[in-house]
Amino acid sequence: MCAVSTELPQGPIDSTSALARHLGLSRWTISRVLNGHPEVKPATKRRVCEAMERLGFVPSPVGRALRGGRTGMVGVCFQALGSPIVARRLAVLQRVLRAAGLRALFELTDGDPAIELEVVRHFVAMRLDGLVLVGGATAQNEEAIASMLASHRTPAVLVDPVREYTLPSVGVDRGAGMRLALEHLLGLGHERFALLGIDEGTAYGGARWRGLRELAGVRRLSVKRQFVTLAEVEPGGLDFAYGRRLADRFLGLERRPTAIVALNDQVAVGAMTRLQQAGLDVPTEVSVVGFDNLDVGAHVNPRLTTVDQRVEELMQGVVARLMGGVSGGVSILEPRLVKGESSGPVGGG
Amino acid sequence: MCAVSTELPQGPIDSTSALARHLGLSRWTISRVLNGHPEVKPATKRRVCEAMERLGFVPSPVGRALRGGRTGMVGVCFQALGSPIVARRLAVLQRVLRAAGLRALFELTDGDPAIELEVVRHFVAMRLDGLVLVGGATAQNEEAIASMLASHRTPAVLVDPVREYTLPSVGVDRGAGMRLALEHLLGLGHERFALLGIDEGTAYGGARWRGLRELAGVRRLSVKRQFVTLAEVEPGGLDFAYGRRLADRFLGLERRPTAIVALNDQVAVGAMTRLQQAGLDVPTEVSVVGFDNLDVGAHVNPRLTTVDQRVEELMQGVVARLMGGVSGGVSILEPRLVKGESSGPVGGG
DNA sequence: CTGAAAGCGCTTACAG
DNA sequence: CTGAAAGCGCTTACAG
Numbered sequence: 001m002c003a004v005s006t007e008l009p010q011g012p013i014d015s016t017s018a019l020a021r022h023l024g025l026s027r028w029t030i031s032r033v034l035n036g037h038p039e040v041k042p043a044t045k046r047r048v049c050e051a052m053e054r055l056g057f058v059p060s061p062v063g064r065a066l067r068g069g070r071t072g073m074v075g076v077c078f079q080a081l082g083s084p085i086v087a088r089r090l091a092v093l094q095r096v097l098r099a100a101g102l103r104a105l106f107e108l109t110d111g112d113p114a115i116e117l118e119v120v121r122h123f124v125a126m127r128l129d130g131l132v133l134v135g136g137a138t139a140q141n142e143e144a145i146a147s148m149l150a151s152h153r154t155p156a157v158l159v160d161p162v163r164e165y166t167l168p169s170v171g172v173d174r175g176a177g178m179r180l181a182l183e184h185l186l187g188l189g190h191e192r193f194a195l196l197g198i199d200e201g202t203a204y205g206g207a208r209w210r211g212l213r214e215l216a217g218v219r220r221l222s223v224k225r226q227f228v229t230l231a232e233v234e235p236g237g238l239d240f241a242y243g244r245r246l247a248d249r250f251l252g253l254e255r256r257p258t259a260i261v262a263l264n265d266q267v268a269v270g271a272m273t274r275l276q277q278a279g280l281d282v283p284t285e286v287s288v289v290g291f292d293n294l295d296v297g298a299h300v301n302p303r304l305t306t307v308d309q310r311v312e313e314l315m316q317g318v319v320a321r322l323m324g325g326v327s328g329g330v331s332i333l334e335p336r337l338v339k340g341e342s343s344g345p346v347g348g349g
Numbered sequence: 350m351c352a353v354s355t356e357l358p359q360g361p362i363d364s365t366s367a368l369a370r371h372l373g374l375s376r377w378t379i380s381r382v383l384n385g386h387p388e389v390k391p392a393t394k395r396r397v398c399e400a401m402e403r404l405g406f407v408p409s410p411v412g413r414a415l416r417g418g419r420t421g422m423v424g425v426c427f428q429a430l431g432s433p434i435v436a437r438r439l440a441v442l443q444r445v446l447r448a449a450g451l452r453a454l455f456e457l458t459d460g461d462p463a464i465e466l467e468v469v470r471h472f473v474a475m476r477l478d479g480l481v482l483v484g485g486a487t488a489q490n491e492e493a494i495a496s497m498l499a500s501h502r503t504p505a506v507l508v509d510p511v512r513e514y515t516l517p518s519v520g521v522d523r524g525a526g527m528r529l530a531l532e533h534l535l536g537l538g539h540e541r542f543a544l545l546g547i548d549e550g551t552a553y554g555g556a557r558w559r560g561l562r563e564l565a566g567v568r569r570l571s572v573k574r575q576f577v578t579l580a581e582v583e584p585g586g587l588d589f590a591y592g593r594r595l596a597d598r599f600l601g602l603e604r605r606p607t608a609i610v611a612l613n614d615q616v617a618v619g620a621m622t623r624l625q626q627a628g629l630d631v632p633t634e635v636s637v638v639g640f641d642n643l644d645v646g647a648h649v650n651p652r653l654t655t656v657d658q659r660v661e662e663l664m665q666g667v668v669a670r671l672m673g674g675v676s677g678g679v680s681i682l683e684p685r686l687v688k689g690e691s692s693g694p695v696g697g698g
Numbered sequence: 699c700t701g702a703a704a705g706c707g708c709t710t711a712c713a714g
Numbered sequence: 715c716t717g718a719a720a721g722c723g724c725t726t727a728c729a730g
Contacts, residue, residue, distance in 0.1 A: 012500070015707055026717055031709060039715055060474050062414045063707030066722045081440040084433065091430040094457045103471065106455035108443045122452065125409050127722095151361070240648030273650050296645060299589030301622050364723055375701055380725060388699055412723030415706045476706095 013055045023051055034059055035069065065127040073103045074322065075123035078134035079111045082237070085264065085292045085309070089134060089159065093315045100319050102129065113140045120145050124152040130322040131156040133167075142166070157321045159314065162203030169330045170317045174204060175211025177307040177335040181261050181289045182215055184305070184337055189346035190259040190287060192226050196246045196271055197238060197263030199231040205263070228257060238263055243270025251278055258286060258346045265290035265297045265306055272300065272342060283341065284348030293338050302341035309335055362404045372400055383408055384418065414476040422452045423671065424472035427483035428460040431586070434613065434641045434658070438483060438508065442664045449668050451478065462489045469494050473501040479671040480505035482516075491515070506670045508663065511552030518679045519666045523553060524560025526656040526684040530610050530638045531564055533654070533686055538695035539608040539636060541575050545595045545620055546587060546612030548580040554612070577606060587612055592619025600627055607635060607695045614639035614646045614655055621649065621691060632690065633697030642687050651690035658684055 013019050016034070020027040025044065032040050033048040051057070065071045074097055078086060094104045105128070109116040116133075120141070123131050131154055133145075142165055149156050149167070158169035178198075185193065195212075199205040216223050230246045243266060250256065250271070262268035268290030272282055280286055282302060290297055290306040297304030310333050317331055362368050365383070369376040374393065381389050382397040400406070414420045423446055427435060443453045454477070458465040465482075469490070472480050480503055482494075491514055498505050498516070507518035527547075534542065544561075548554040565572050579595045592615060599605065599620070611617035617639030621631055631637055631651060639646055639655040646653030659682050666680055 017707080027708085028717060029715090032716085035709070041715060044715085056470070058470055058474055060415075060707050061471065062411055062475055063722095064709075065411045066409075066415055066707075066724085067709040068722065069709055081430075081436045081443075084436075087430045087433075087436045091457065094430075095459075104456070107453070108440065110444075121405070121407055122410065125407055126411060240644060244648065270648050273648060277650050295589060299593065299619050299622060300649075301626055366723080376724085377701060378699090381700085384725070390699060393699085409723050412706095413725075415708085415723075416725040417706065418725055 013057050016059060019048075019051065019055070019057055022055075023047060068127070070129055071127055072101065073105055073126070073128045074130045074132060075119075075126070075128045076104050076106045076132045076134065077109060077116060077119050077123070078106070079109050081108065082239075084266070084294050084296070085311075086134065088294075089311050089315065092311050093132065093134075093159075093318065096312075096315045096319045100323060102319075111135075117141050117144055120148055124148050124154050127152070128154065130154060132159060132318055132322065133157070133161075134159040135161075155322055157318050159318055164330060168321050170314060170321060171330065171332050172309050172314065173211075173332045173334055174207035175214065177291060177309075178208040178211035178261070179215045180307055180335065180337045181291070181305075182212065184339070185259045185261070185287060185289065185343060186219065188259075188287065188344060190257075191346070192255070192257035192259070193228070194250050194253070194257040194260045195227060195229045195231075195262075196250070196260055197231050197235065197242060197267045198261065199229060202231075205231070208263075228253065239266045240270035240273075243267035243272075244274040247271035247274035247278075251275070251280075256286070259343070260286060260288045262288065262290050265292045265294040265304060268304055268306070268342075269296055269300050272304070281348075283344035287343040287346075289343055297340065305340040305343040306338050307335045308338050309333075362406050365408060368397075368400065368404070368406055371404075372396060417476070419478055420476055421450065422454055422475070422477045423479045423481060424468075424475070424477045425453050425455045425481045425483065426458060426465065426468050426472070427455070428458050430457060431588075433615070433643050433645070434660075435483065437643075438660050438664065441660045442481065442483075442508075442667065445661075445664045445668045449672060451668075460484075466490050466493055469497055473497050473503050476501070477503065479503060481508060481667055481671065482506070482510075483508040484510075504671055506667050508667055513679060517670050519663060519670060520679065520681055521658050521663065522560075522681045522683055523556035524563065526640060526658075527557040527560035527610070528564045529656055529684065529686045530640070530654075531561065533688070534608045534610070534636060534638065534692060535568065537608075537636065537693060539606075540695070541604070541606035541608070542577070543599050543602070543606040543609045544576060544578045544580075544611075545599070545609055546580050546584065546591060546616045547610065548578060551580075554580070557612075577602065588615045589619035589622075592616035592621075593623040596620035596623035596627075600624070600629075605635070608692070609635060609637045611637065611639050614641045614643040614653060617653055617655070617691075618645055618649050621653070630697075632693035636692040636695075638692055646689065654689040654692040655687050656684045657687050658682075 013022055016027040016030040020030050029040065029044060030048055033045050061071050076093060081087060097104045107119045109119055146167060156167055158165055158167050160171040161169050198208050200209040213223065230249045235242045243262065260271060262271060268288050272288045275286060276282060282288055290304050293306045293308035297306050314333055362371055365376040365379040369379050378389065378393060379397055382394050410420050425442060430436060446453045456468045458468055495516060505516055507514055507516050509520040510518050547557050549558040562572065579598045584591045592611065609620060611620060617637050621637045624635060625631060629635055639653050642655045642657035646655050663682055
């Protein structure tokens, strides 16, 4: 009368105990199989795995979490969904995590440090296997977050933080991206540039400006005479509308530069459409370069020249660091230029 | 020597027991305060709340979940992040949930029914307070999902499902949206229409077509002579590129319609830019109407006429149903027309 | 109004 | 190689 695994279960199989009863084993054996303990007879192991598969049994993540085992879950904290580059990063991150057998739990912070702190508190309380913090709002919370993570022994990775942290981080070399864009435009003969939304005083703007100043040193450019920054202190959103407003200011400049480098593709597209509306031709009268390589840039007229962030590689790096348990340090990706038709020879060539 | 709440704690306060010890109470009292039991002395209750606030103590959601209490978490399952309308829906849903004191856990399915099933299984195993399924991939899984939800007594709401389900759902009246768009164009004198990506055979296309046929009956339109559908069987993505491809087919039509109604704003914008590239003027030579009222539509030339989905109200409805514990039925929102400059009098008026 | 018991589903020691 | 114990942090009965 021994229970064989091909028999139908009497009740619902919704716990290791139920599964153990059904297979005529003890729940300790089931647990050992689940946790990859070596001391299980291969035949027993196979029998358990096969039964779990067949019955669609998944061990309760809640039980595991409480007892201190792996939950197979990674918490992902980010500021907002509105921006398409964030959406892409998250979609890719989720895919990479799934491929590594992990589950992603997303939480939004709306850029509010208090919410961010609360989200991290909740994540560690849930005993997740790791945390990913996307975007750079952690400045004010760093110490509190670092101590929470340490006391719970939860590994974490920051994605593209605004500045260097003690926590492990993965980012894009915005300075290099800036140099790529400028080298491209210099090669087309441009000598005077408007920077839309790239404010040296802001976090990401600062990184871009470091690249600019570096290049200026090498190429003997005059930062003062060849560059003009158009930016608002409180732009609201770094979106199409912002680009349009900055384009209006560009149109009002006395000696208009021949090339525009924008903070991102949305600002670039917003600016470009506004300039076209005002009767300017792109690229013969003004060249425009964006940043991010969003879908939208490929579907405007003319197609946008932009800088690609290599999101796929970025997220592979995040998961590798999370899994590897790296405890600090930064890895930086080199972006690459994507040529469109929104940039051309100065004066229309 | 009674412990007063202004004393500093000896160790970390990371459990109800620790908090109880610190306050000189038993952990049962703490638990009762947490769960809003009436039988607690108001003064004690205040003392506990104040201490939790001060010490930043949050009861472990894992412990609560295991014992069967409210977890304060809602699982949100959706197909993909790529589409901006989805991103907006999620952002709004998250905000509304937070306002209701709930936490959202997001999971992507990539439109794969197997992944969807697994995600729902995981959500119910985590003892979440509720589930929200956004988008319509549940067709093949409905019974399995419904039985899982029922056996765990987890309330769920479908957002904008492709067809009617036994599960409670909240959606947008796509037929009404179609009628709004067509009424608008008819009012401008248009008589012949191209439908871009609106395939009667597909789920959402079918709903739009029902609205079309209804209006055709009332307004005595000839569906056969006045409407032409341009769509691909496997479009890949319902994005800008799809709009461009469909615009190419539009350009090849013998007797071109004077107005275009597109599946969504991305298809509309993709098509519009392609038509402009080909030398057509919008709206004097062809009017274009989108669907969704995305940000991008307001920042192309000319500004896109579109139909707004009322995402905010939609998500308010979702959370109300989740909280109210409604067990079935459908509520449908009426969309509204947003006039831009991409639609105008036939022949340029 | 508050204290002591049982148990949610699991894992990690410890025995056999 | 497998079984029985303790316990993770909490809540919901039941006593006092």
